[in-house]
Amino acid sequence: MSGTSEGPRAPAGTSPDTVAPPVTERHTARRTTAPTAPPTESLRDPADTAAAELRDHRAAFNAATLPMAVVDGRGGRIVRANDALGGLLGTTPGSLADRQACELVDLASDDRTWHAYREVLQGRRSRFRCTRRLKHPDGRTLWAEVTVVPMTGTSAAEPARVLLTVADISDRRELQDRLRHLQMHDPVTRLPNRTLFFERLSVALETPPYQDDSMLPRHGRIGLCYLDLDGFKAINDTLGHRIGDRLLAAVAGRLNDCAESDASRSPGGSRLVARMGGDEFAILVEDSGGTEALTELARSVLAALQHPFDLAGHRLSVSASIGVVERPVAGTSPTGLMQAADTTLYWAKADGRARWTLFDPERNAHRMTRQALSSTLRPAVERGEFTLEYQPLVGMADGVVRGVEALVRWNHPQFGVLSPNRFVGIAEEDGSIVQLGRWILRTACRQARRWQLDHPDEPALFISVNVAVRQVWDSDLVADVAQILNETGLAPGLLQLELTESAVMGSGGRPLRALQALSDMGVRIAIDDFGTGYSNLAYLSRLPVSVLKLDGAFVKGFRYEDGTHPSPADETIVEAMVQLAHRLGLTVTAECVETAGQAERLRRIGCDTGQGWLYSRAVAPELIAALITARPTAETP
Numbered sequence: 001m002s003g004t005s006e007g008p009r010a011p012a013g014t015s016p017d018t019v020a021p022p023v024t025e026r027h028t029a030r031r032t033t034a035p036t037a038p039p040t041e042s043l044r045d046p047a048d049t050a051a052a053e054l055r056d057h058r059a060a061f062n063a064a065t066l067p068m069a070v071v072d073g074r075g076g077r078i079v080r081a082n083d084a085l086g087g088l089l090g091t092t093p094g095s096l097a098d099r100q101a102c103e104l105v106d107l108a109s110d111d112r113t114w115h116a117y118r119e120v121l122q123g124r125r126s127r128f129r130c131t132r133r134l135k136h137p138d139g140r141t142l143w144a145e146v147t148v149v150p151m152t153g154t155s156a157a158e159p160a161r162v163l164l165t166v167a168d169i170s171d172r173r174e175l176q177d178r179l180r181h182l183q184m185h186d187p188v189t190r191l192p193n194r195t196l197f198f199e200r201l202s203v204a205l206e207t208p209p210y211q212d213d214s215m216l217p218r219h220g221r222i223g224l225c226y227l228d229l230d231g232f233k234a235i236n237d238t239l240g241h242r243i244g245d246r247l248l249a250a251v252a253g254r255l256n257d258c259a260e261s262d263a264s265r266s267p268g269g270s271r272l273v274a275r276m277g278g279d280e281f282a283i284l285v286e287d288s289g290g291t292e293a294l295t296e297l298a299r300s301v302l303a304a305l306q307h308p309f310d311l312a313g314h315r316l317s318v319s320a321s322i323g324v325v326e327r328p329v330a331g332t333s334p335t336g337l338m339q340a341a342d343t344t345l346y347w348a349k350a351d352g353r354a355r356w357t358l359f360d361p362e363r364n365a366h367r368m369t370r371q372a373l374s375s376t377l378r379p380a381v382e383r384g385e386f387t388l389e390y391q392p393l394v395g396m397a398d399g400v401v402r403g404v405e406a407l408v409r410w411n412h413p414q415f416g417v418l419s420p421n422r423f424v425g426i427a428e429e430d431g432s433i434v435q436l437g438r439w440i441l442r443t444a445c446r447q448a449r450r451w452q453l454d455h456p457d458e459p460a461l462f463i464s465v466n467v468a469v470r471q472v473w474d475s476d477l478v479a480d481v482a483q484i485l486n487e488t489g490l491a492p493g494l495l496q497l498e499l500t501e502s503a504v505m506g507s508g509g510r511p512l513r514a515l516q517a518l519s520d521m522g523v524r525i526a527i528d529d530f531g532t533g534y535s536n537l538a539y540l541s542r543l544p545v546s547v548l549k550l551d552g553a554f555v556k557g558f559r560y561e562d563g564t565h566p567s568p569a570d571e572t573i574v575e576a577m578v579q580l581a582h583r584l585g586l587t588v589t590a591e592c593v594e595t596a597g598q599a600e601r602l603r604r605i606g607c608d609t610g611q612g613w614l615y616s617r618a619v620a621p622e623l624i625a626a627l628i629t630a631r632p633t634a635e636t637p
Contacts, residue, residue, distance in 0.1 A: 205222065250311065402609055407419075
């Protein structure tokens with residue numbers, strides 16, 4: 001058998017790779033000592049590899065569609081810029097080299113942006129991003145998002161560098177602006193809506209009184225006309241919301257015209273017309289020229305709205321009520337300004353509509369006081385802050401005290417002693433008059449019974465107590481009176497309940513039945529302030545009334561300012577009312593008797609009793625005892 005050093009041949013048709021050579025010691029040694037071919041990468045020089053990578057990075061940098069530039073971290077100058085950045089700025093990349101990056105993309109226009117950019121250059125911040133409005137060389141305005149980040153991989157010998165990218169976001173910004181416009185404007189009138197109005201108002205109140213560009217002094221004041229269409233709901237209800245919306249759009253157009261005309265007459269701050277919702281509009285005047293200028297704007301608005309509107313075959317006339325507020329910017333908040341405007345608009349409505357009303361601090365203070373009283377009235381009854389004083393009712397013929405009227409006083413811890421006209425109306429509105437009236441009635445009856453027991457040999461005084469009509473509606477007044485009379489032991493004939501003329505004359509149903517039940521019980525019913533309302537004299541005869549109290553205005557008219565010359569007309573009216581009352585079986589009490597001359601004429605006319613400062617002011621209960629048997633001396637009014 002013979003062979004070669006290369007081993008036996010492979011069978012015909014067989015691949016040399018599929019036939020394993022005989023495993024011999026010599027063959028094994030040869031295979032293990034044969035050199036292995038080195039990989040191709042290991043043959044490259046490291047410097048050549050780095051150069052290739054740098055070429056690839058630069059090629060990618062230049063070919064990128066995102067505008068980019070490499071910026072020197074020490075000086076902020078551009079080292080390289082790609083083609084995309086050159087195209088965005090309308091120049092060649094080479095022309096951008098060595099230029100300040102902050103100037104190209106407006107990074108030094110405000111301190112905050114400039115400071116953040118410098119921190120990235122100095123390696124103290126990892127990233128910075130901002131939005132800038134840039135001017136293209138062809139005149140176009142574009143919005144760009146600028147990002148600055150440090151570059152890694154630089155050697156110690158190289159200066160620090162940062163990568164600046166500039167993305168054109170004009171399309172995105174335009175979409176955002178369109179969405180914001182839809183969000184901030186009313187679709188019916190195309191006016192700014194409530195949200196945008198408050199945004200502008202907040203900015204106006206935060207602006208310093210000097211303009212940054214020219215440092216020209218400004219007025220430092222702000223004005224607001226807050227208006228509401230009178231009777232707009234009736235138009236919506238009768239003609240439909242389509243016509244109503246068209247009317248609102250037409251009103252908005254006239255308001256814009258008024259604002260533009262006002263701006264031309266009084267240049268300065270801008271005017272913003274906004275729809276606040278429903279049929280409410282606002283005209284904000286920044287840098288107001290004063291109250292007179294703002295009220296002139298309100299007058300022009302009222303005049304513009306007086307002209308009829310021709311809409312879809314309908315000729316419509318509307319008016320508006322306007323609240324006008326003008327004040328310094330300093331110390332004014334959006335909430336405070338709007339509260340004042342809303343309050344003043346309410347005043348304009350209450351004063352008769354189709355008018356403008358200027359904010360009045362004193363009137364507002366009274367309103368705020370009224371609100372404070374309303375919120376503390378109910379607890380005040382429980383805390384015992386109310387007291388009663390009593391004013392005598394004196395017989396005109398003999399000057400003897402016949403009875404007393406109970407008058408409530410509120411010893412308020414903040415506002416001092418308050419007379420009934422300060423809080424009784426509030427109590428009637430919020431319903432607390434029921435609780436307060438029940439306390440007054442019980443306290444007065446208890447006091448009248450005490451006088452009776454203390455002076456058993458003298459004729460008992462009757463006690464007169466004012467009653468609000470709401471006490472009849474919201475409580476069982478008949479049951480309350482019966483219970484209190486039973487508790488105190490006071491005879492029903494010694495109790496007189498006073499109701500105003502308007503309340504009694506309008507009585508029907510439950511109130512009338514209550515008055516009749518009280519009269520049947522023996523309680524006397526008096527009509528207070530008689531002669532000031534619109535009395536149905538025929539109806540008067542069917543009411544369970546026993547006393548008429550003439551309003552003090554008639555008695556005051558008995559003399560002129562010099563106190564010597566009586567008014568024949570007032571005397572004639574009083575005489576006629578006294579005769580009418582007596583024909584109906586009623587007694588008459590004259591209020592506000594202040595002089596002996598008045599008392600004499602009232603006695604001659606036939607008045608039964610008098611009440612006023614001539615006899616006594618309202619006094620504490622302990623002072624009434626001295627008047628029970630004595631004729632009171634006149635007091636100086």
